[in-house]
Amino acid sequence: MTMTDRQQLSYIASQAADARLNVELETEGMTLNIGPQHPATHGTLRIICRLDGEQVIWAEPVAGYMHRGYEKLTEVRTFPQVTSLVNRIDWLGSFANEVPFILAAEKLMEIEAPPRAQVIRTILFELSRIANVSLFLGDLGVQMGAITPVFLAFRDREYVLNLIEGATGGRFHPNFDRIGGLKDDLPKGWIDETRTVVKKLMDFCDTIEDLLFGNEIFQSRMRGIGIIPADIAKDYGLSGANLRASGVDWDLRRDQDLPMAWDKADWKVWTHPDGDSWARCWIRLQETRESCKIVEQLLDQIPAGPIMTKVPRIIKVPEGEAWVSTENPLGEMGYYVVSKGGLGPFRVKIRSASFNNISIVPWALKGVYVPDIITILASLYFILGDIDR
Amino acid sequence: MNQLAVEIPYWGQSLLRVVGGLVVVLLPAGGIVYLFLFKMMSFMQSRLGPMEAGPYGSMQLLAEVGKWMQKEDLAPANADKTIYKMAPLIVLLSTFLLIAVVPFGPDAWFTNFETGVFYALAVASVSVLGILVAGWSSANKYSLLGGLRAGGQLIAYELPMVLATLGVVIQAGSMNMNDIVVAQNNGEIFGFGGVGNPFVITQFVGFLIFMIAVQAELTQSPFDMPIAESELVSGYMTEYSGFRFLIFFIAEFATAGVFAFIASVLFLGGWGVPFDWFGWNTLDDVDNWMNVVGPLIMFGKMFLLVGIIMWVRFSYPRFREDQLQTFAWKLLIPLALANTAVTAILKVAF
Amino acid sequence: MAPLSDDTVTQDGDAAAQAALPGDGLREGIVDALRAAIGEGLVDTHLSPNDDLWVRVSTDAWRATGEALKAAGFTYFCFLSAIDWMPSPYGTGEVDPDDGPLEIDPTIVQGVTGGETRMQVFARVTDISRHVGVTIKADVPDPAEGTSPVMDSWSSLYAGANWHERECHEMFGIGFNGHPDLRNMYLPTEFEGFPLRKDFPLLARMVKPWPGIVDVEPMPEVEEEAPAADAEVATEGDAS
Numbered sequence: 001m002t003m004t005d006r007q008q009l010s011y012i013a014s015q016a017a018d019a020r021l022n023v024e025l026e027t028e029g030m031t032l033n034i035g036p037q038h039p040a041t042h043g044t045l046r047i048i049c050r051l052d053g054e055q056v057i058w059a060e061p062v063a064g065y066m067h068r069g070y071e072k073l074t075e076v077r078t079f080p081q082v083t084s085l086v087n088r089i090d091w092l093g094s095f096a097n098e099v100p101f102i103l104a105a106e107k108l109m110e111i112e113a114p115p116r117a118q119v120i121r122t123i124l125f126e127l128s129r130i131a132n133v134s135l136f137l138g139d140l141g142v143q144m145g146a147i148t149p150v151f152l153a154f155r156d157r158e159y160v161l162n163l164i165e166g167a168t169g170g171r172f173h174p175n176f177d178r179i180g181g182l183k184d185d186l187p188k189g190w191i192d193e194t195r196t197v198v199k200k201l202m203d204f205c206d207t208i209e210d211l212l213f214g215n216e217i218f219q220s221r222m223r224g225i226g227i228i229p230a231d232i233a234k235d236y237g238l239s240g241a242n243l244r245a246s247g248v249d250w251d252l253r254r255d256q257d258l259p260m261a262w263d264k265a266d267w268k269v270w271t272h273p274d275g276d277s278w279a280r281c282w283i284r285l286q287e288t289r290e291s292c293k294i295v296e297q298l299l300d301q302i303p304a305g306p307i308m309t310k311v312p313r314i315i316k317v318p319e320g321e322a323w324v325s326t327e328n329p330l331g332e333m334g335y336y337v338v339s340k341g342g343l344g345p346f347r348v349k350i351r352s353a354s355f356n357n358i359s360i361v362p363w364a365l366k367g368v369y370v371p372d373i374i375t376i377l378a379s380l381y382f383i384l385g386d387i388d389r
Numbered sequence: 390m391n392q393l394a395v396e397i398p399y400w401g402q403s404l405l406r407v408v409g410g411l412v413v414v415l416l417p418a419g420g421i422v423y424l425f426l427f428k429m430m431s432f433m434q435s436r437l438g439p440m441e442a443g444p445y446g447s448m449q450l451l452a453e454v455g456k457w458m459q460k461e462d463l464a465p466a467n468a469d470k471t472i473y474k475m476a477p478l479i480v481l482l483s484t485f486l487l488i489a490v491v492p493f494g495p496d497a498w499f500t501n502f503e504t505g506v507f508y509a510l511a512v513a514s515v516s517v518l519g520i521l522v523a524g525w526s527s528a529n530k531y532s533l534l535g536g537l538r539a540g541g542q543l544i545a546y547e548l549p550m551v552l553a554t555l556g557v558v559i560q561a562g563s564m565n566m567n568d569i570v571v572a573q574n575n576g577e578i579f580g581f582g583g584v585g586n587p588f589v590i591t592q593f594v595g596f597l598i599f600m601i602a603v604q605a606e607l608t609q610s611p612f613d614m615p616i617a618e619s620e621l622v623s624g625y626m627t628e629y630s631g632f633r634f635l636i637f638f639i640a641e642f643a644t645a646g647v648f649a650f651i652a653s654v655l656f657l658g659g660w661g662v663p664f665d666w667f668g669w670n671t672l673d674d675v676d677n678w679m680n681v682v683g684p685l686i687m688f689g690k691m692f693l694l695v696g697i698i699m700w701v702r703f704s705y706p707r708f709r710e711d712q713l714q715t716f717a718w719k720l721l722i723p724l725a726l727a728n729t730a731v732t733a734i735l736k737v738a739f
Numbered sequence: 740m741a742p743l744s745d746d747t748v749t750q751d752g753d754a755a756a757q758a759a760l761p762g763d764g765l766r767e768g769i770v771d772a773l774r775a776a777i778g779e780g781l782v783d784t785h786l787s788p789n790d791d792l793w794v795r796v797s798t799d800a801w802r803a804t805g806e807a808l809k810a811a812g813f814t815y816f817c818f819l820s821a822i823d824w825m826p827s828p829y830g831t832g833e834v835d836p837d838d839g840p841l842e843i844d845p846t847i848v849q850g851v852t853g854g855e856t857r858m859q860v861f862a863r864v865t866d867i868s869r870h871v872g873v874t875i876k877a878d879v880p881d882p883a884e885g886t887s888p889v890m891d892s893w894s895s896l897y898a899g900a901n902w903h904e905r906e907c908h909e910m911f912g913i914g915f916n917g918h919p920d921l922r923n924m925y926l927p928t929e930f931e932g933f934p935l936r937k938d939f940p941l942l943a944r945m946v947k948p949w950p951g952i953v954d955v956e957p958m959p960e961v962e963e964e965a966p967a968a969d970a971e972v973a974t975e976g977d978a979s
Contacts, residue, residue, distance in 0.1 A: 032530050039619045054534070054710060064925035071910075072934055075827065076944050143619045145610045145707030151434035211704075217611050218706050234867065237816040237899035250815075250867045257789075321851045323791060323863065323874060325817075336863070336874075338822060338850055351818040351863075359902040370534065371709045374620045388925065 029057050034373065036065050042139070043384030047361065049373065056373060059365035061358055066388040074348040079105050079315050082345065084175045086335075089352055090386040091172055093132035093329040095124045095164065098177040101348075103258060104324040104337040105179045108317045112259045116305045117181040122261040123194070123298050124167060124176065125326075126291040130201055131160040132329035133288045136381050137208045140281055143378040144221055149211050156204040159197040166190055179315055181308035191299050198292045205289050213285065222278035226364050226376035229275055236363070237356035240331025241287060242380060244271045245279035252327040260326075265297040277379035284381070316343060330354050330386055354386035406499050413684075414488055417646030417691060418639050422450050424692070425699035426642070433703055457638075460631035467528035468628065476526065477629065477636035479519030484643045486512040491650045492567045494660050494683030495675040505566040506558055509651055510551050513606065516644065517543040520615070523637075524625035535624020538710055539608060539615035545717040546605035546612070552725030553598040556732040557588050557655045570659035571672050577665075585663035589656040594728045596656045598721055603648045604698055605717070607641065611705040612713055645695050653690035660687050765871055766792045769811070776807035783852040795852035795876045801860070802891040804875055809896060812866040813873065816897035819862035819904060821879065821911040824849050827937040829945065856881050858911060858936075860890055864897070879913055892917040910935035 035046035044065035050058040070089065074082050086101050087094035099121060106112060113121065138153020161171045167186055168174035176183050212218050228238065233246040243250055251269040253262040270286040272279035319341040325334025331353025340346040357380050364376055397405065427449060431438030439446030464470050490505040492498040502508050517540055524536015558564055561572040569588075576586025589596045605612035608624075616624040626637050653659055660683030661675075669675050708716065766786055773794060774781045780800025785793040796804045824847045847857055856878040865872040882888040892915035893900035902924065904915045909923045912933035923930065932939050 067925035072941055076941055145613055148434050148703055155435050217708055220712055234815040235898045255870050347822050349820045356899050359899055
C-alpha cells in the first residue's frame with residue numbers, strides 16, 4: 001500500500017497521539033459515538049471514534065441497524081417479485097436497483113428486452129441517478145452548514161420524481177422493470193415534459209456549482225481532505241464516483257456490454273486525479289450533467305416497437321449462474337443470481353456499492369479532525385439501505 | 390433630561406429603563422426571528438415559511454414560545470444540575486448587560502458611561518462563560534466539544550473586535566458611545582457635512598473586521614462550528630430543552646440585535662442624523678424629538694445590519710475549527726492592528 | 740446473452756481498450772496464467788465466451804489464487820460471499836402449503852464449475868485495465884460435527900474483503916483464518932444460527948405463507964390452456 005504524504009503524516013500523528021495518551025498521561029482518548037441517531041449519518045450508521053482532542057485516532061463504522069435480510073428473502077420469492085425487494089436497497093435511485101437484477105435474469109433466460117424497452121430503461125435509469133445525486137449535491141451543503149442548497153435540491157428533484165411517477169406510477173419504488181421489458185409504455189406528453197425537466201436540472205447543476213463548488217470555504221473544507229489513492233480505492237472495492245475521483249477511468253456503463261442504450265448517446269466519463277473529498281463531489285456534479293445529456297439524447301432515439309419481448313406468463317429461469325452489475329448512482333451494483341430452474345432464485349448475492357464504499361472509512365478517517373469526518377462521509381456518499389441491504 | 394416637561398422620580402426612571410431594556414432586547418429578537426429566520430430564509434430557499442399562525446405566520450414565534458414553555462425542563466442524569474440550569478441565564482445576562490450602554494437618542498440611554506465601548510467589549514465576553522459552562526455541565530461529549538470550540542472561537546474573535554473598535558475610538562477621541570455618535574454626525578468630509586462623517590467610510594476595514602468578528606461571536610454560519618448541527622448535533626445546546634433552550638435561542642438573536650446596535654453606533658452614525666441638516670453643533674443643541682426618532686433610526690440600522698449577518702448565515706458553509714482560528718489570528722488580528730496603527734498615525738498627522 | 744447489434748458506438752474512452760475488449764483469447768489467457776501460477780490448485784473452469792469466466796480452485800489454493808490474480812492485474816475487489824448448495828428443507832414458497840407436505844430432494848447439486856462440498860465461497864475480482872472480471876469459487880470443507888468450516892482469509896490481500904468475510908462469517912458460519920476481526924455486522928453478538936444457510940428457517944414465511952404464490956392464477960381474458968401466452972405487446976409508442 002502506498003500512502004499519500006498527508007496520510008503518512010496523520011498516521012504518524014495518530015501513533016504519537018497513542019503514545020502520548022497511553023504512556024505519558026495514562027489517559028485514554030475520548031471515545032465519541034457518532035450515531036446511530038445523528039444528523040450526519042442520514043440514517044442509522046454508527047461510527048465509533050477515539051479522539052485525541054479533535055483528531056481521530058481510530059474510527060470504526062458499525063452498520064447493520066437496518067439489515068433487512070434481502071438475500072434470504074429473495075430465496076422465497078419468484079423472480080418477478082424480487083424487484084419489489086431490491087428497489088428498496090438504494091431507495092433514492094430505486095429503478096436503477098431493479099435493472100441489474102432483471103438483466104441477470106434475462107441473461108439466464110437468454111432473452112433480451114426489445115430496443116424500445118432498452119432505451120426507456122436507460123432513460124429511467126439515468127433519471128433515477130439524477131434524482132439520487134441531485135439530493136447528494138444539495139445535502140453536501142447541509143453537512144457543512146450551508147442550509148440553502150438542500151432546499152434547491154429538493155425542489156428540483158421533485159420534477160424528476162414527478163417524471164418517474166408519471167412513467168411508472170411510483171415515486172420512490174417504481175417496480176417497473178420486468179423480465180423481458182417494461183411494465184408499460186411511456187405516457188403521452190412524457191417526453192416533452194422530460195426535455196424541460198432536464199433543462200431545469202442542468203440549471204440546478206449550474207446553481208450548485210456557483211453556490212457550493214465555487215465557495216472558498218467549501219473548497220477549503222473539501223480540498224486535500226480524505227485523500228484515497230487509486231490502488232487503495234481498488235483494494236477496498238470502491239466504485240462509482242469514489243473510484244473515478246481517484247483517477248481510475250472505470251465506468252460500467254461504458255466499459256461493459258449490456259443490452260442497454262448508453263452506447264447510443266454521446267457522453268463522457270469524468271475522472272479526477274486528486275482523490276480527495278472535493279474530487280468525489282465534483283465528479284458527481286459532472287455525472288449529473290452527463291446523465292442529463294444522456295437523457296436528452298436518448299429522448300430523440302426511442303425506437304418504435306414493443307416494450308415487452310415474448311416471455312411466458314409464469315417465468316421459470318433456467319438453471320445457471322449469472323453476474324450482472326451496472327453503474328448505479330452510488331457505484332457498482334451487482335447481482336450474482338443462482339437459479340436452479342425454479343420460479344425463484346436459489347441464491348442472490350447482492351453486491352451493493354455503499355457496503356464497499358463505507359468499508360474504507362476506518363482507513364480514511366485515521367488522523368482527520370472531527371469536522372472532516374462529516375465531509376469525508378458525505379463525499380463517500382452512502383445510503384443506509386445500500387450498506388445493510 | 391432637564392428639558393423633559395415632567396420630572397420623573399428615580400423609581401420611575403428605573404422602571405422605564407427596565408421596560409425599555411426588555412423592549413430593545415426582545416423586540417429585535419422577535420423581529421429578527423420572524424423577518425429573517427422565518428421569511429428571508431424561506432424566500433432564499435424557495436418556500437413559504439410559516440403561514441398558518443397569524444397573517445403570513447407572524448404569530449408563529451408566539452406559538453413556538455408557547456410550545457417551548459410547555460416542554461419539560463430536562464437535565465441529563467450526570468449533569469452538574471445547578472450550573473447546567475444557570476448557563477442559559479448567564480448567556481442572556483450578557484445580552485442585557487450589553488444593551489445598557491447603547492444610546493438610542495440624545496437623552497434616551499440606559500446608562501451613559503464615559504467608557505462605554507470598554508464596558509461593552511468587556512461584558513460581551515461574559516457569554517463565553519455561559520457557553521463554556523453549558524458545554525461542560527451537560528455531561529455530553531458533543532456539548533463538551535461544542536463548548537470548548539465556542540470558548541476558543543469567542544476568545545479568538547474578541548481580539549479583532551476590540552482592535553477594530555480601537556480605530557473608531559481613536560478617531561472619535563472618546564470611549565463614550567454618545568460622543569462617538571456626535572463625532573460622526575457632527576463630522577465633515579472635506580468640509581462637506583451633508584452626510585456627517587460616519588466611520589464606516591474612514592474605518593471601512595475596521596467595520597468589515599468588526600462585522601466578521603460579530604458573526605463569529607454570534608456563532609453564526611460560517612463560524613457556527615461550536616453548534617454545527619450536522620456534526621455536533623447542536624454543540625453546547627444539545628442537551629437543553631424547553632424554556633432553557635428558548636433562552637439560548639432568544640439570547641442568540643437578541644445578541645445579534647444588540648451587536649448590530651453597537652455596530653451602528655460605532656460605524657453608521659448611531660441614532661443621529663447629520664447635525665448639519667438642522668444646524669446643531671453639540672449634543673445639547675439636539676432637539677428633543679430625536680429621543681423618539683433616534684430609536685427608530687437605530688432599529689432601522691439594526692435590521693439592516695442583522696439582515697447582512699443573516700444573509701451570510703444562510704448562504705455559507707462553515708469553516709473548520711482550525712481554519713477559523715487561522716483566519717482570526719493570521720488575518721484579522723494583523724489587519725486590525727495595521728488598521729489601528731494607520732488610524733493613529735493619521736489622527737496625529739491631521 | 741446475445742451481443743449487441745452492430746451499431747455499437749465506441750465511447751470517447753480509449754478506443755484501443757475497446758477494440759481489445761474481452762474476447763475468448765483474453766479469458767483463456769487468464770485461465771492459462773492462473774494455471775501456471777497455482778498449478779494443481781485450479782480445479783475447474785467455466786467460460787462463457789465474450790461474457791464471463793468462472794474458476795474453481797481447491798480450498799488450499801484459495802489464498803494463493805487471490806495473490807496470483809492480484810499480481811496478474813485483478814486489483815479491483817468486487818465482492819466475496821458464499822453459497823449453501825443444500826436445497827432448503829423448507830421449500831422456497833413456490834408451492835401452496837395446502838397442497839400437502841413438501842417433497843424436497845435433498846441431493847446437493849453444485850452450480851457452474853461443480854464442487855464437492857455443501858458450501859462454497861466465491862469472490863469476484865476485476866481487472867480494470869483489461870475490462871475483465873473473474874468469479875473464483877472454492878469448496879469450503881464440510882466440518883466435523885459441532886465445528887465451523889474454515890477458509891483462508893483474503894483480508895490482508897484485498898482490504899475490501901474484510902467486511903465481506905465478516906458478513907460471510909455471520910451469515911454462513913464460515914471462519915476465515917487470518918481475519919483480524921470476525922465480529923458480527925448485522926446480528927446481535929449472542930445470535931444463534933447462520934441466517935443464509937439453507938437450513939435456517941425464515942420464520943416469518945413459515946408462520947404466514949407468502950400470498951404471492953397465488954400470483955399464478957390465470958388472467959381473466961387468457962385461456963386456461965395457454966400458460967405461455969404472449970405477453971402484451973405495445974404496438975404504438977407515443978412519440979418515437
